[in-house]
Amino acid sequence: xxxxxxxxxxxxxxxxxxxxxxxxxxxxxxxxxxxxxxxxxxxxxxxxxxxxxxxxxxxxxxxxxxxxxxxxxxxxxxxxxxxxxxxxxxxxxxxxxxxxxxxxxxxxxxxxxxxxxxxxxxxxxxxxxxxxxxxxxxxxxxxxxxxxxxxxxxxxxxxxxxxxxxxxxxxxxxxxxxxxxxxxxxxxxxxxxxxxxxxxxxxxxxxxxxxxxxxxxxxxxxxxxxxxxxxxxxxxxxxxxxxxxxxxxxxxxxxxxxxxxxxxxxxxxxxxxxxxxxxxxxxxxxxxxxxxxxxxxxxxxxxxxxxxxxxxxxxxxxxxxxxxxxxxxxxxxxxxxxxxxxxxxxxxxxxxxxxxx
Amino acid sequence: xxxxxxxxxxxxxxxxxxxxxxxxxxxxxxxxxxxxxxxxxxxxxxxxxxxxxxxxxxxxxxxxxxxxxxxxxxxxxxxxxxxxxxxxxxxxxxxxxxxxxxxxxxxxxxxxxxxxxxxxxxxxxxxxxxxxxxxxxxxxxxxxxxxxxxxxxxxxxxxxxxxxxxxx
Numbered sequence: 001x002x003x004x005x006x007x008x009x010x011x012x013x014x015x016x017x018x019x020x021x022x023x024x025x026x027x028x029x030x031x032x033x034x035x036x037x038x039x040x041x042x043x044x045x046x047x048x049x050x051x052x053x054x055x056x057x058x059x060x061x062x063x064x065x066x067x068x069x070x071x072x073x074x075x076x077x078x079x080x081x082x083x084x085x086x087x088x089x090x091x092x093x094x095x096x097x098x099x100x101x102x103x104x105x106x107x108x109x110x111x112x113x114x115x116x117x118x119x120x121x122x123x124x125x126x127x128x129x130x131x132x133x134x135x136x137x138x139x140x141x142x143x144x145x146x147x148x149x150x151x152x153x154x155x156x157x158x159x160x161x162x163x164x165x166x167x168x169x170x171x172x173x174x175x176x177x178x179x180x181x182x183x184x185x186x187x188x189x190x191x192x193x194x195x196x197x198x199x200x201x202x203x204x205x206x207x208x209x210x211x212x213x214x215x216x217x218x219x220x221x222x223x224x225x226x227x228x229x230x231x232x233x234x235x236x237x238x239x240x241x242x243x244x245x246x247x248x249x250x251x252x253x254x255x256x257x258x259x260x261x262x263x264x265x266x267x268x269x270x271x272x273x274x275x276x277x278x279x280x281x282x283x284x285x286x287x288x289x290x291x292x293x294x295x296x297x298x299x300x301x302x303x304x305x306x307x308x309x310x311x312x313x314x315x316x317x318x319x320x321x322x323x324x325x326x327x328x329x330x331x332x333x334x335x336x337x338x339x340x341x342x343x344x345x346x347x348x349x350x351x352x353x354x355x356x357x
Numbered sequence: 358x359x360x361x362x363x364x365x366x367x368x369x370x371x372x373x374x375x376x377x378x379x380x381x382x383x384x385x386x387x388x389x390x391x392x393x394x395x396x397x398x399x400x401x402x403x404x405x406x407x408x409x410x411x412x413x414x415x416x417x418x419x420x421x422x423x424x425x426x427x428x429x430x431x432x433x434x435x436x437x438x439x440x441x442x443x444x445x446x447x448x449x450x451x452x453x454x455x456x457x458x459x460x461x462x463x464x465x466x467x468x469x470x471x472x473x474x475x476x477x478x479x480x481x482x483x484x485x486x487x488x489x490x491x492x493x494x495x496x497x498x499x500x501x502x503x504x505x506x507x508x509x510x511x512x513x514x515x516x517x518x519x520x521x522x523x524x525x
Contacts, residue, residue: 126488
C-alpha cells in the first residue's frame with residue numbers, strides 16, 4: 001500500500017468503515033423488523049412469522065424480495081420529483097447519524113502512517129449536535145411525502161408528524177443538556193468516557209442523577225420516531241397509513257427502513273448518553289480475561305446488548321400502550337416534558353455548581 | 358481537500374440561491390433555501406465555526422424552514438404566475454445590488470487587518486473546541502447584550518401569541 005498517499009489511505013479506510021457499518025446497520029434494521037413481529041406475536045399470544053427458514057429467520061429476505069418485485073405506482077396527481085425524493089431524504093437522514101456513534105473503546109489501527117479508530121466512523125467535537133441536526137432534517141422526508149402524494153390522508157399524516165417532531169425536538173434537546181453539563185463536552189466519545197469510572201454506578205442514568213433526563217429523552221425519542229404510543233402520523237384507524245399511504249414497492253420499504261433505522265439510532269444515543277455506551281456495567285470489578293482480541297470485542301458486546309434492550313423496550317411499549325389522542329400528545333410535550341426538562345437543567349447545574357465549590 | 362469542499366459547497370449554495378429565485382412553486386423555493394443553508398453550514402464548519410454550523414442546521418434548516426414548508430403546505434399555495442416585473446425593480450434593483458456588493462467588498466477589503474483572517478479548512482484537521490470559549494465570552498463579556506436579545510425574543514413570542522389569539 002506504499003504507493004498510496006496519506007490522504008488516499010485515509011479515504012480508503014474511511015470508505016471501508018462506512019461500508020461495513022452500513023451493511024451491519026441495514027442487516028440490523030431487517031432483523032429488528034423480524035424481532036418486532038416475533039415479540040409482538042408472543043405478546044399477543046401467537047407465533048409471529050415462522051414459515052420461512054428455521055424459526056422464520058429468513059423472513060426479512062423474503063420480505064425484501066417481495067418489496068423489490070412489487071409494482072411501482074406513482075399517483076397521477078402526485079408532485080413527481082418531490083414524491084421520489086422524499087423517501088430518499090427520510091432514509092439517508094436516518095442512516096447518516098450512525099456515523100458519529102462510537103461502537104467500542106478507542107482502538108487505533110495504523111496503516112501507511114495513518115492511524116484510524118476502527119470502532120467509530122468519525123469522532124466529532126460536536127457529535128451530539130450533529131445527531132440532533134440530522135434528526136431535524138429528517139422531518140423533510142415525512143413532510144414532503146405527505147404533501148407530494150396529493151392525498152388528504154397522507155397530508156394529514158405528514159402535518160401531524162411534522163408538528164409532533166418539531167414540538168418534541170425541544171424536549172429532546174433540553175433533556176440532553178444535563179448530560180452535556182456533566183461531561184462538559186459535546187463529543188460522544190468524551191461523554192462515554194465520563195461515565196466509565198465505576199461501571200454501572202457512574203452511568204449518567206444512575207450515578208449521574210440523570211434519570212429524569214433519561215425519562216424525558218425516552219418519551220421524546222418515541223415521539224420523534226413516530227412510534228407507539230405516539231404513532232399518530234400513521235394511525236391506521238383514522239388515516240389509513242398516514243404519510244406513506246400512496247407509496248408502494250421500494251419507496252414504501254425506504255420509509256419502513258428509515259423508521260427502524262431511526263429506532264436503532266435512538267437506542268444507540270440512549271446507550272451512549274445514559275448507559276455508559278460500550279463500557280461494561282461491572283467496571284473494573286472483574287479482572288480482564290482473554291487476549292487483546294477479547295478486550296476489543298467485549299465493549300462491542302456490551303454496546304449491542306444495551307441497544308438490543310432498548311429495541312425490546314420499544315417493542316414492548318408498542319405491544320402494551322394504547323395510542324395518545326392528538327391534543328393529549330401536544331399538551332404532554334409542551335406542558336409536561338418541556339418544563340420538566342428545564343427543571344432538570346436547573347437542578348443538574350445547581351448540583352454541579354455546589355460540587356465545584 | 359478543503360479547497361474542494363469550498364468549491365463544491367460554494368457552488369451548491371449559489372446554485373440553490375439561483376434555483377430559489379427561478380422556481381415558480383413556493384415549496385421548491387423553500388427547499389432550495391434549505392440547500393443554501395446546509396451548504397453555508399458546511400462552509401462555516403470548514404472555517405472552524407463548528408457550533409455555528411450545527412446551530413445553522415438545527416435552527417434554520419431544521420426548525421424555521423420546516424415551519425415555512427408547513428405553512429406553504431397548509432395554505433395549499435399553487436404555482437405562481439410569472440409577471441413582467443415592475444419597471445422600478447429593473448431601474449433601481451440591479452444598480453442597487455451592485456452598489457451593496459461593492460460597498461460590502463470595499464469594507465471587508467479595507468478592514469481586513471482589523472477583522473483578522475482564518476485559514477480555509479485549517480480547523481478541519483483537528484478542531485479546537487471553540488464551544489467553551491464561545492460560551493464563556495457570551496456569559497461574561499457579552500452577558501448584557503445576550504440577555505437583552507433573549508428578552509427581545511421572549512417579547513416577540515408573547516406578541517405572536519397575543520396576535521394569534523382570537524377575541525373571546
